[in-house]
Amino acid sequence: MxxxxxxxxxxxxxxxxxxxxxxxxxxxxxxxxxxxxxxxxxxxxxxxxxxxxxxxxxxxxxxxxxxxxxxxxxxxxxxxxxxxxxxxxxxxxxxxxxxxxxxxxxxxxxxxxxxxxxxxxxxxxxxxxxxxxxxxxxQELLVRTKDTRGAPMILVRAGEERDIPAVTDLARAMAERHRFALVPSEDTIRFSLSKKRLLAGFLPPGALSVEFFIVEEGAGAVAFAILTATCEDVILEMCGDRDPTGARVGALLQVLRARTPADPSLSLACFLPPGWCPPQVEIESRHVVxxxxxxxxxxxxxxxxxxxxxxxxxxxxxxx
Ligand SMILES: CC(C)(COP(=O)(O)OP(=O)(O)OC[C@H]1O[C@@H](n2cnc3c(N)ncnc32)[C@H](O)[C@@H]1OP(=O)(O)O)[C@@H](O)C(=O)NCCC(=O)NCCS
Missing domain, CATH: 3.40.630.30 (Gcn5-related N-acetyltransferase (GNAT))
Structure with a gap:
């Protein structure tokens, strides 16, 4: 053999x-x-x-x-x-x-x-x-942003290739705090995005969308989130925040929530870093994967x- x-x-x-x-x-x-x-x-x-x-x-x-x-x-x-x-x-x-x-x-x-x-x-x-x-x-979590009126005053924009180094630094800092985590590199972040985008591209239009957002302060990204959405669920694939409390990721999610004020708040499926949950976010439920x-x-x-x-x-x- x-x-x-x-x-x-x-x-x-x-x-x-x-x-x-x-x-x-x-x-x-x-x-x-x-x-x-x-x-x-x-x-x-x-x-x-x-x-x-x-x-x-x-x-x-x-x-x-x-x-x-x-x-x-x-x-x-x-x-x-x-x-x-x-x-x-x-x-x-x-x-x-x-x-x-x-x-x-x-x-x-x-x-x-x-x-x-x-x-x-x-x-x-x-x-x-x-x-x-x-x-x-x-345990996988279902989380959602706490109800607020409107969006916080932060600059959220789509992530681009030029943001990858800063996003990698943020992801790496998150990984360092735990007993076990994959070490992100610029290419693993690109791979993760490409894999989801390829899947979205090969599926019928609208079946899957991939969203990559950053919070910008000064010259670059200080927080980011990558999400995928189908008609059935939304997954927070990965996120990172220079703020140890996660307050900028929380604000980013509030901005995304504020895009559709007439719709009910969507739950996000995710794994979060142990002991870490942005203050604007509440955990609805958890279940064993x-x-x-x-x-x-x-x-x-x-x-x-x-x-x-x-x-x-x-x-x-x-x-x-
Ligand atoms: C699981 C799989 C890879 C096993 O391949 P295999 O070459 O027959 O495996 P092995 O000969 O080494 O071991 C056979 C044992 O696998 C175990 N096994 C096979 N399918 C299983 C299943 N769905 N659940 C639990 N155990 C299973 C059984 O104990 C089996 O023993 P048995 O033949 O006495 O019943 C094969 O069934 C397969 O390709 N399944 C579809 C793909 C899949 O589910 N892959 C696993 C992803 S984690």
Whole structure:
């Protein structure tokens, strides 16, 4: 059995079979374009690869995506391998191939120095627990801005390419305060935006919108928020604020709320940094997320797992 990067033919077969499961309502053609485009972005080209496990005849036994991240873990900058889209063709199931590809991807990343493996289980977490992964039970929040009359006097405008360095600094400062968080770079922020914009572009017009706003003071961004919206929900994908209380993100959300005063206030689904909630925002409800975050130490690292929910800053925009 060999672990190799998926070639075009293998990728097409995997996309054929996995389309029903992971297409996000994209057509088969758009699903393929969406997947290929992500690996052609500046970050994706070097940090996102799809692998296949092949037998001696070249038959695809299983497949998965490998992401190479940097993360803060207990105050250190460490390499993290993310494993996503684990998929075994139906006729190959039940023979240990998914386990085999996950182990091989992790072993390769560990040999390159990664200290932690990370995945989000869509199936019974017991399957990955048997491979040494430890679950972190996380709660998704529904939040909304408290009722006010009108918008605060701050300058909110659409974020642009020139804002990316300041936005990255803000996102990085947020990440540093927690036991575990991905380390944002300019390219991961661009990737996160591009991925959502690609999805919006490949879906029918109006199905998904992506909004990127900053609060500007003086020369540049002092807070930002990235949101996605469908007719069903609005997700706060990521945000950052120079103000430790989050008051500028709160004001930004109040400005967005004030765009549609005649409509009822919308709830935003999000993960917020532990212990952090802008003063203008209230938490309506919280529920345990279905896709379970799971981590496994590599290379003899002993980070003291499990990570607890309040150890972790992990945005919707970081999910893979
Ligand atoms: C999950 C999946 C990758 C397993 O592939 P596989 O090569 O058959 O896996 P393995 O042979 O290593 O392990 C088989 C075991 O996986 C477990 N498993 C498979 N599907 C499962 C599910 N939906 N929930 C929980 N466990 C599951 C079972 O314990 C199974 O054992 P069994 O054959 O005795 O029933 C495969 O079923 C698949 O591609 N499913 C669709 C995509 C998917 O859900 N991927 C997981 C994303 S986190």
């Amino acid at each position: 060999r672990l190799v990067p998926a070639d075009e033919g293998a990728l097409d077969r995997i996309l054929d079979e996995s389309h029903d499961l992971w297409s996000d309502s994209l057509s088969r053609a758009a699903y393929a374009k969406y997947n290929r485009a992500q690996t052609r972005t500046p970050w994706g080209a070097h940090h996102l690869r799809r692998f296949t496990l092949l037998d001696d005849n070249g038959t695809v036994l299983s497949s998965a995506k490998r992401y190479d991240f940097r993360a803060r873990l207990d105050g250190r900058d460490v390499g993290v391998v993310g494993v996503g889209a684990v998929f075994t063709p139906a006729r190959q199931r039940g023979q240990g191939h998914a386990r085999g590809i996950v182990e091989q991807i992790i072993a390769a990343a560990a040999a390159e120095g990664a200290e932690l493996a990370l995945l989000f289980s869509e199936i019974d977490p017991a399957y990955y627990a048997a491979m040494g992964f430890v679950p972190t039970v996380r 279905r896709e379970v975050m799971m981590t496994r130490p590599l290379n003899g690292a002993d980070p003291g797992l499990p990570l607890r929910d309040d150890d972790v800053l992990y945005w919707h925009g970081d999910l893979f």
